[in-house]
Amino acid sequence: xxxxxxxxxxxxxxxxxxxxxxxxxxxxxxxxxxxxxxxxxxxxxxxxxxxxxxxxxxxxxxxxxxxxxxxxxxxxxxxxxxxxxxxxxxxxxxxxxxxxxxxxxxxxxxxxxxxxxxxxxxxxxxxxxxxxxxxxxxxxxxxxxxxxxxxxxxxxxxxxxxxxxxxxxxxxxxxxxxxxxxxxxxxxxxxxxxxxxxxxxxxxxxxxxxxxxxxxxxxxxxxxxxxxxxxxxxxxxxxxxxxxxxxxxxxxxxxxxxxxxxxxxxxxxxxxxxxxxxxxxxxxxxxxxxxxxxxxxxxxxxxxxxxxxxxxxxxxxxxxxxxxxxxx
Amino acid sequence: xxxxxxxxxxxxxxxxxxxxxxxxxxxxxxxxxxxxxxxxxxxxxxxxxxxxxxxxxxxxxxxxxxxxxxxxxxxxxxxxxxxxxxxxxxxxxxxxxxxxxxxxxxxxxxxxxxxxxxxxxxxxxxxxxxxxxxxxxxxxxxxxxxxxxxxxxxxxxxxxxxxxxxxxxxxxxxxxxxxxxxxxxxxxxxxxxxxxxxxxxxxxxxxxxxxxxxxxxxxxxxxxxxxxxxxxxxxxxxxxxxxxxxxxxxxxxxxxxxxxxxxxxxxxxxxxxxxxxxxxxxxxxxxxxxxxx
Numbered sequence: 001x002x003x004x005x006x007x008x009x010x011x012x013x014x015x016x017x018x019x020x021x022x023x024x025x026x027x028x029x030x031x032x033x034x035x036x037x038x039x040x041x042x043x044x045x046x047x048x049x050x051x052x053x054x055x056x057x058x059x060x061x062x063x064x065x066x067x068x069x070x071x072x073x074x075x076x077x078x079x080x081x082x083x084x085x086x087x088x089x090x091x092x093x094x095x096x097x098x099x100x101x102x103x104x105x106x107x108x109x110x111x112x113x114x115x116x117x118x119x120x121x122x123x124x125x126x127x128x129x130x131x132x133x134x135x136x137x138x139x140x141x142x143x144x145x146x147x148x149x150x151x152x153x154x155x156x157x158x159x160x161x162x163x164x165x166x167x168x169x170x171x172x173x174x175x176x177x178x179x180x181x182x183x184x185x186x187x188x189x190x191x192x193x194x195x196x197x198x199x200x201x202x203x204x205x206x207x208x209x210x211x212x213x214x215x216x217x218x219x220x221x222x223x224x225x226x227x228x229x230x231x232x233x234x235x236x237x238x239x240x241x242x243x244x245x246x247x248x249x250x251x252x253x254x255x256x257x258x259x260x261x262x263x264x265x266x267x268x269x270x271x272x273x274x275x276x277x278x279x280x281x282x283x284x285x286x287x288x289x290x291x292x293x294x295x296x297x298x299x300x301x302x303x304x305x306x307x308x309x310x311x312x313x314x315x316x317x318x319x320x321x322x323x324x325x326x327x328x
Numbered sequence: 329x330x331x332x333x334x335x336x337x338x339x340x341x342x343x344x345x346x347x348x349x350x351x352x353x354x355x356x357x358x359x360x361x362x363x364x365x366x367x368x369x370x371x372x373x374x375x376x377x378x379x380x381x382x383x384x385x386x387x388x389x390x391x392x393x394x395x396x397x398x399x400x401x402x403x404x405x406x407x408x409x410x411x412x413x414x415x416x417x418x419x420x421x422x423x424x425x426x427x428x429x430x431x432x433x434x435x436x437x438x439x440x441x442x443x444x445x446x447x448x449x450x451x452x453x454x455x456x457x458x459x460x461x462x463x464x465x466x467x468x469x470x471x472x473x474x475x476x477x478x479x480x481x482x483x484x485x486x487x488x489x490x491x492x493x494x495x496x497x498x499x500x501x502x503x504x505x506x507x508x509x510x511x512x513x514x515x516x517x518x519x520x521x522x523x524x525x526x527x528x529x530x531x532x533x534x535x536x537x538x539x540x541x542x543x544x545x546x547x548x549x550x551x552x553x554x555x556x557x558x559x560x561x562x563x564x565x566x567x568x569x570x571x572x573x574x575x576x577x578x579x580x581x582x583x584x585x586x587x588x589x590x591x592x593x594x595x596x597x598x599x600x601x602x603x604x605x606x607x608x609x610x611x612x613x614x615x616x617x618x619x620x621x
Contacts (some may be wrong), residue, residue: 063423067430112605119365119564120605123556127598130553134595249549253430260427293441293545300435307427308416325448 027173031166034154036191039165043237045278046172047230051255052262052270053183054226058219059256060264061195063202064114064121068129070253072224074136074246077232081149081241082142084159091160095232099225100146106307108226110217133247148242149235160236168237175233179226180271186222187267195219201267219293263313272315336465337586338579343471347540349478350533351555352570353485353561354475354526360565361502361522362418363475367429368409369555371436372527372547376534377404377446384451384538391451392473395535403524403529410523418519433541433549440545448542456539457599473536481529482571498522502565553594557601572612 031039051069059066079101080094089097109128113121136143143149155163162168186192194215197205206212235241262273277299284295310317351369358366376398383394390530409432417428459466500508501518509515541547558577562569577597584596604611 028539037422063421065423065426112602116605117564119426119611120560122426124605126553127557127601131595131598134592138589138592138595182498227431248400251433256427257431257434268496291442292445293438294568296434296438298438300431300433300438303431304413304428304435307431308413311420 011097031169034167039169041278041282043169043172045274046176047234048255048258048278049270049274050172050176050179050230051177051227051251052259052274054223054230055255055260056264056266057183057186057226058216058223059196060193060259060266060269061219062199062216063118064216064220065118065256066125066126066252067122067225067250067256068125068249068252069223070246070248070252071105071125071129071132072102072227073231073234073251074129074132074243075105076228076233077241077246078136078143078149078231079234080232081151081235085149086142090158091232091236093157094327095160095229098228098232102224102228106220107147107217110213110220114213125252129247129249129252133243136243136247137166143243146242146244148240148245150240151236153239159166160183160232166231168233172230172233172237175229182226183224183270186219191215191218191222196265254299257303261302261313264314266313269313269315272318273313276314332464332540333586334583337582339462339465339467340471341579342575342583343467343475343578344582345575346471346474346478347533347537347551348554348577349571349574350362350474350481350537351530351551352558352574353478353481353567354529355552355555355559356562356565356567356570357485357522357529358526359559360567361498362519362567363422364414364418364425364429365422365564366526367426367552368433368436368553369526369530370550371440372402372405372542372548373530373534373537373551374440375405375436375546375547376531377538377541377547378440380534380538381449381451383590387443391453391535391538393535398534399513399528399531402527402534406527406531407520410520414523415516437545437549444545446545448544450542451538453539461472470536470540472620474533474540477533477536478571478574482567485525491496494518554597559598559611561604561611566611569611 005217007273017076027042030042034259051073054072055066055069059069076098079098083097084091085096088178105128106120109121109124113124137146140146151161153163156169186195194210197208197210198212198215204214231246234246238245256279258273259270260273261277262271263269280298281295284291284298288294306313333398351373354521355366355369358369360362379398380391380394383389383397384391387394413428413432417425453470455469459471460471460472490501493556497508497513498518498521500511501513501515505515508518541551554577558573559570560573561576562571577600579601581593581597585593588596
């Protein structure tokens with residue numbers, strides 16, 4: 001195994017470029033030879049992964065733990081759906097319009113809580129998520145209340161409706177590639193360095209001239225901008241939205257759990273976390289679905305164990321292993 | 329007539345506030361001493377409520393008489409989880425603490441679903457629907473018990489923290505853990521004590537609360553969200569502030585339910601929460617916590 005790893009020589013830059021290009025190509029041509037079931041599973045994985053990367057940008061690098069991240073999903077879903085249902089605006093445009101309310105929300109939450117103890121941010125994100133959910137339930141004449149908004153399936157590419165799974169796959173795949181690129185640039189760029197410094201020691205980072213408030217706000221806005229379009233995609237792909245499915249506390253917590261298990265504050269962490277936990281979740285759903293609640297038990301256990309023994313997530317374990325095998 | 333409804337709404341609000349107060353007092357004790365927000369707080373209540381429910385189910389005794397069992401179980405659970413989990417994160421940063429207590433919460437919810445399914449389980453007591461009449465206004469018997477319990481616990485804590493040696497040690501540890509340690513206080517024991525206090529307050533209340541709310545895996549999560557709001561209104565870590573905050577929240581929710589809409593009342597609670605963050609983040613009784621950065 002070790003020899004094989006060394007044989008691949010993954011640390012050389014050229015080879016890594018080839019590998020990445022190969023992986024991008026592989027997932028791009030995957031719909032040609034796989035069944036809709038696999039594609040649906042991959043779409044779910046990609047959506048979770050985008051949310052998780054978005055979560056990582058604010059909560060991974062800094063200590064501000066967002067536990068209500070699906071609020072952006074909900075805003076994206078509801079804005080585009082309401083615009084389409086009431087005014088006939090294409091969800092493609094609605095997707096862009098929905099960026100405005102979530103940016104505004106990110107700024108408001110940021111200004112309110114970024115100067116406080118980290119726990120306040122966590123509690124505020126939960127609070128905002130609940131407020132949005134209850135508002136969506138209450139104003140039934142706009143949002144459809146607890147019945148939600150239901151689309152009839154049709155083939156209408158201009159309005160983001162497809163009958164097949166494949167077009168949806170490509171849409172979310174392109175969104176994922178853009179997200180990963182943005183995340184990579186942030187991780188390697190100035191913003192990422194500033195955020196890591198703030199996460200390590202905020203007072204020290206301010207004293208060397210980092211505008212902590214501005215960096216955190218920027219990170220949160222980028223995070224919101226990444227997560228919101230997934231909401232529109234979700235509404236179009238699933239075909240119906242209800243407040244409890246998009247403004248979902250459980251989903252928000254799941255995104256945070258995946259990010260923390262994978263390794264918060266790293267570029268690869270969310271990716272590793274998603275590819276560890278989504279398969280586990282799927283296996284549990286398929287083979288042990290009669291044991292209702294087992295997925296929560298495993299999530300909780302994994303979260304506690306990783307945070308206690310590997311505070312930097314599974315990625316730190318893998319990095320340690322690679323460093324260790326290099327010695328021999 | 330109008331004022332009658334208002335006064336009745338206020339009385340109802342005080343009654344509901346008692347439940348929030350019970351939740352928030354434990355949360356505040358733990359935060360005040362250990363500087364840890366216990367996201368699993370509601371789940372201790374949930375497990376204790378299941379203990380009550382099953383004791384009631386099998387032994388057919390009144391839920392109040394089952395209180396010693398729920399207390400014992402929550403103490404046991406608190407003790408075990410303290411040594412397995414909490415012990416290891418006390419000195420870590422709050423990010424880890426939030427994550428781990430949240431993991432504990434998810435874990436306990438999962439266990440409850442796995443063992444007892446997500447069914448809503450209710451206990452009917454003979455006194456559940458009975459009211460007492462205070463000058464034309466009504467207060468239900470379970471609410472009265474909640475109020476007595478909340479006030480009793482607060483008074484007990486007040487005297488405990490003020491007049492006993494352990495209580496003074498606890499306050500010292502909450503002000504400055506290192507300094508208190510240097511004076512010979514065993515900080516780890518104080519932390520364990522604070523944790524068990526917080527857990528047993530909800531554990532004891534389960535006998536009353538199981539007669540009011542249905543027992544199901546998410547009951548704790550639903551209630552703890554209010555408790556967070558209450559704790560922030562009153563000032564995190566300040567249990568008297570929490571008590572006042574609970575009644576403020578209870579009354580304002582009850583008035584909103586009466587005059588605006590019942591399904592928006594939780595949204596209103598969070599609105600208060602955000603307003604408090606905006607105006608006075610340290611809460612009405614708290615100390616300054618704004619980090620200058």
